[in-house]
Amino acid sequence: MSYTDFAYLYDALIDEDYIKWTDYIEAVFLRYGKKPSLVLDLACGTGSITTLLAKRGYDMIGLDKSADMLAVAMQKKGSLPICYTNQDMTSFELYGTVDAIVCTLDSINYVLEAEKVKKLFRLVKNYLNPNGLFIFDVNSEYKFSKILGNNCFVTDTGKIFYTWENVYRPKSKICTYKLTFFVRNGEKYYRKDEIQKQRAYSQEQISQMLDEANLPVLDCFDGITFNKPCKTTERLMFICKNIC
Numbered sequence: 001m002s003y004t005d006f007a008y009l010y011d012a013l014i015d016e017d018y019i020k021w022t023d024y025i026e027a028v029f030l031r032y033g034k035k036p037s038l039v040l041d042l043a044c045g046t047g048s049i050t051t052l053l054a055k056r057g058y059d060m061i062g063l064d065k066s067a068d069m070l071a072v073a074m075q076k077k078g079s080l081p082i083c084y085t086n087q088d089m090t091s092f093e094l095y096g097t098v099d100a101i102v103c104t105l106d107s108i109n110y111v112l113e114a115e116k117v118k119k120l121f122r123l124v125k126n127y128l129n130p131n132g133l134f135i136f137d138v139n140s141e142y143k144f145s146k147i148l149g150n151n152c153f154v155t156d157t158g159k160i161f162y163t164w165e166n167v168y169r170p171k172s173k174i175c176t177y178k179l180t181f182f183v184r185n186g187e188k189y190y191r192k193d194e195i196q197k198q199r200a201y202s203q204e205q206i207s208q209m210l211d212e213a214n215l216p217v218l219d220c221f222d223g224i225t226f227n228k229p230c231k232t233t234e235r236l237m238f239i240c241k242n243i244c
Contacts, residue, residue: 022052024224025102028135028239031226032218036099036132042089042124043107047073047082054080061098063087090116090123097129103136106235109198112174114209117201121213125242134215134240137223143234144168144175144200159184173200203229203236215240 029036037059041050044062046069054060059081064070065088073084087093089103090111101124111117124134139148149168155161161182168175179194207217221227223235 018048018052021049021104021224022056025049025053025104025135026056027226028133029100032133032239032241034100034133038098038100040094040098040101040127042092042101042103042120042136043105043110044073044084045069045105045107047076047084049102049104050082051076051080054082061085061094063089063092065089090120092123094127097127097132099129099132101128101132101134101136103134106137106139106198108136109139109200110196112197112199114201114205117206118209118212121209121215125213125215128215128242130242130244132242134242135238136240137235137237138201138206139198140229140233140236141173141200141202142232144173144198145170146232147234148175161189174198175200206236206238210238210240215242 038061039053039058040061040063041047041053042063044050044064045066047062050060050062050073054077060083062070062073062082062084064073064084065086067086070084070086073082077084085092089107108117108120111120128134145168148166151166153164155164163180165178166175175198177194177196177198179196181192181194182189183192203220207220210217217238218241219239220229221237221239222229222233223237229236
């Protein structure tokens with residue numbers, strides 16, 4: 001996945017309530033009796049959640065493999081003491097351990113090989129303090145097959161017009177996104193094309209890989225709620241604990 005051009009359009013196009021996400025992460029900490037000090041935000045992107053958590057008093061590390069995404073994140077942080085590092089989340093290294101790790105907005109779906117997901121979970125285990133929480137979400141198989149797959153979406157913000165064409169292959173469980181942007185610059189528009197891919201993983205697959213990494217699942221919820229998943233759940237939220 002390349003965000004070289006997309007990084008600078010990301011915040012204008014992604015319709016997410018980052019405050020709601022941040023509130024949910026803090027609600028998870030409270031629900032499970034945790035008061036983490038140092039938190040790692042894996043695949044932090046442009047740092048929206050990283051920044052909000054830092055403003056709420058957490059010591060933050062933001063990690064992403066896109067230098068362009070991190071360049072945008074650096075512009076947001078101001079004087080906040082956030083440490084950003086340009087690394088792939090499937091092969092990252094830290095100088096020490098952290099109290100909690102979060103990975104939001106279906107970032108793990110972008111890891112197309114199950115073995116690399118397993119490696120990611122082992123790294124989380126390695127850098128997470130004993131009894132620390134690992135909080136992450138994935139797009140569900142239902143969302144890929146029924147909502148995203150083989151559909152085309154068109155959005156016009158006035159300044160940016162883009163199309164989003166999806167092809168989902170049930171056999172490989174890979175969803176390919178073809179994004180075409182037309183960005184207004186004065187009286188002209190310039191075009192940018194982006195190809196991205198995500199893989200569907202079932203709740204059972206993810207749970208088994210976490211068990212292998214000795215990161216047992218405390219709970220799995222329907223999106224950013226505390227409701228149990230159902231057949232039409234579009235986002236699976238995993239809450240895991242590092243039991244040593």
